[in-house]
Amino acid sequence: MESYKQEFIEFMVDCQVLKFGEFILKSGRKSPFFMNAGAYVTGAQLRKLGEYYAKAIHEHYGDDFDVLFGPAYKGIPLSVATTIAYSELYGKEIRYCSNRKEEKDHGDAGILLGSKLADGDKVVIIEDVTTSGKSMEETVPIIRAQADIKIQGLMVSLNRMERGKGEKSALEEIKELYGFDANAIVTMEDVTEYLYNKPYKGNIYINDEMKEAIDNYYAQYGAK
Structure with missing residues (x-):
């Protein structure tokens, strides 16, 4: 596992x-773990988060994109932080774009x-986590309605690796339904492997009991 992934965990x-x-x-599922990206609340945290996203995006897509699109609402600070980090780390200016929940009809309307999105733009979508793919049902039509663009892929922070609407993971379903790549900075398998019975700052977050609970959860809800 790459060092930046270990650091991200x-x-x-x-x-x-x-x-x-x-x-x-x-x-409605009872889960032994929970991720809340809303807990990133300081400037230092958002700056660091943007760096992790930028490294993962660069690993998967290189410089072959023009715009980072962060769906409202949680995707907005993610897209801003990551465009800043990408410029600092790789020296390329990437534009950021997000959507409003309600279209504005005055001032900076739209x-x-x-x-703005223009014909020929290559777009990477950035989100915190995707469990059902529902957000893509709203986001993809908005992006594709703006211009003749190409969606290069989706980057989320954590792949929960559980079933979406069918037997496959939400990210796999997105790949099949929309025809673009979908990746995560880390998977829950990475997290479990890295933290299992490992002391970290005086705690063991995944001990034998928690590992069993995670295994049982995936036996019931894990993607095939």
């Missing part, structure tokens, strides 16, 4: 974005925030 734990215990998800 520790970063999620440090920021209390990734927690272990018993949680009820929006889907549904977009940030850069």
Whole structure:
């Protein structure tokens, strides 16, 4: 596993974005872990988060894109932080773009925030986590309605590796449905492998009991 991925796992734990215990998800599933990207609240945290996204995006897409699109609302700070980090790390200016939940009809009218999209633009979508692919049902039509663009792919922070609407993971379903790549900075398999019985700052976040709970969860809800 790349060192930046190991650092990102520790970063999620440090920021209390990734927690272990018993949680009820929006889907109704009872999960032994939970991720809340809303827990990134400081400038230093957002700056570091942007760097991790930038490194993962560069690994998967190189410089072959023009715009980072962050769907409202959580995707907005992600796209801003990552465009800044990408410029600093790789010396290429990437534009950021997001959507409004409601189209504005005065002043800076329209549904977009940030850069406009133009014919020929190559776009990478950036989100926190995708469990069902529902957000793509809203986001992809908005992007494709703006111009003759190409969506290079989707980058999320954590691949939960659980079933979407069918037997495959949400990211795999997105690949098949929309025809573009979908990746994550880390997978839950990476997290489990890295933290299992590993002391970190005085705690063992995934001990034998938690590992069993995670294994049982994936036996029931894991993607095939």
